[in-house]
Amino acid sequence: MSRPGSRAQRQSQSQRPRDHLDLGLVVRGHGRHYLVETEEGQRILCHPRGKKSDAVVGDRVRWQMAGSDEGVIESIEPRSNLLYRQDEWRSKSFAANVDQLLVLVAVEPVFSESLLTRALVTAAEAGIHARIGLNKIDLPGVALARERLAPYVRMGVPVFEWSLSADPEAALAQLRPWLEGHSTLVLGPSGTGKSTLTNALLPDAQAQVGEISVALNSGRHTTTHTQWYWLEPERRSGWLDSPGFQTFGIQHIAPAQLASLLPDFAAAMQAGCRFANCSHRHEPGCSVRAALAEGQIAESRYRIYLELLDELSRPPIY
Numbered sequence: 001m002s003r004p005g006s007r008a009q010r011q012s013q014s015q016r017p018r019d020h021l022d023l024g025l026v027v028r029g030h031g032r033h034y035l036v037e038t039e040e041g042q043r044i045l046c047h048p049r050g051k052k053s054d055a056v057v058g059d060r061v062r063w064q065m066a067g068s069d070e071g072v073i074e075s076i077e078p079r080s081n082l083l084y085r086q087d088e089w090r091s092k093s094f095a096a097n098v099d100q101l102l103v104l105v106a107v108e109p110v111f112s113e114s115l116l117t118r119a120l121v122t123a124a125e126a127g128i129h130a131r132i133g134l135n136k137i138d139l140p141g142v143a144l145a146r147e148r149l150a151p152y153v154r155m156g157v158p159v160f161e162w163s164l165s166a167d168p169e170a171a172l173a174q175l176r177p178w179l180e181g182h183s184t185l186v187l188g189p190s191g192t193g194k195s196t197l198t199n200a201l202l203p204d205a206q207a208q209v210g211e212i213s214v215a216l217n218s219g220r221h222t223t224t225h226t227q228w229y230w231l232e233p234e235r236r237s238g239w240l241d242s243p244g245f246q247t248f249g250i251q252h253i254a255p256a257q258l259a260s261l262l263p264d265f266a267a268a269m270q271a272g273c274r275f276a277n278c279s280h281r282h283e284p285g286c287s288v289r290a291a292l293a294e295g296q297i298a299e300s301r302y303r304i305y306l307e308l309l310d311e312l313s314r315p316p317i318y
């Protein structure tokens with residue numbers, strides 16, 4: 001039998017039609033290096049065929065061996081969604097085919113409602129189910145944190161609450177049934193307890209990261225990269241950790257679409273604004289501003305809406 005990368009096998013594989021190439025899952029990317037997991041669970045270092053490397057973690061790709069121990073990605077399967085991250089300058093895709101999003105916040109450090117809203121808007125636009133996890137409920141600021149989350153609870157975003165340091169088992173008991181069988185992206189600002197949570201769910205997480213960094217030769221810069229973990233050996237539930245996460249990129253959302261992605265705004269808009277293209281900024285007969293005046297839309301939410309609307313209305317900086 002020939003080895004996977006032998007000339008004979010390479011030739012026969014290159015003649016195979018695209019549908020017969022192996023299907024793999026991108027579990028980590030680093031520049032033009034990708035770690036692709038085969039259907040049998042083996043992980044192979046792959047490179048994209050062309051100059052462009054568009055694959056991201058979560059992508060299903062068609063690939064074949066192209067050497068004794070490396071592979072080449074021939075194409076990316078159609079995605080159910082694609083998520084972007086954003087720094088000061090640009091938006092860049094970083095994960096695909098995510099089923100659900102866990103936004104982890106904590107009593108301390110005090111979380112940014114603006115970042116929370118951006119995450120929820122992104123999820124709504126991508127058709128991803130989102131939940132909030134409030135950690136560190138053992139700390140005295142918990143009442144204030146709950147108050148800040150109240151508008152989100154009212155608009156139907158489910159909120160988990162736990163203390164990972166005081167009772168990690170209670171946290172896992174809440175979380176595990178929701179994670180079962182899905183791919184979940186966890187997002188949280190630094191210091192909220194994301195590493196603590198990943199380590200509670202996956203006691204060997206650090207070892208997995210180390211192994212993968214060696215395979216990709218990605219050195220110590222591992223913390224800025226999205227990583228796919230399986231929560232169980234049977235590989236049913238995916239856990240996508242994206243450390244060093246600043247903020248979601250929302251530039252692909254049209255300004256006119258924004259309000260409909262905010263559940264409290266969408267509910268208010270049912271009453272009907274006088275103008276069909278109402279921006280909910282200053283127009284008369286605006287049902288959103290009526291809901292704001294009546295306290296059905298929180299002032300913080302309206303302020304964030306205006307900020308995001310301004311951002312989406314500005315031409316992008318290149």
Ligand SMILES: Nc1nc2c(ncn2[C@@H]2O[C@H](COP(=O)(O)OP(=O)(O)OP(=O)(O)O)[C@@H](O)[C@H]2O)c(=O)[nH]1
Pocket residue numbers: 135136137138139162163164165166188189190191192193194195196197243244
């Ligand atoms: N009081 C309290 N502290 C916690 C809890 N969970 C985690 N911490 C502490 O919060 C700090 C931050 O936790 P990490 O898990 O490192 O947070 P992170 O979100 O991964 O932060 P980065 O590594 O900076 O991205 C650590 O000192 C934890 O011990 C909790 O439930 N209650």
Ligand SMILES: [Zn+2]
Pocket residue numbers: 273274278279280281283285286287288289
């Ligand atoms: Zn309006």
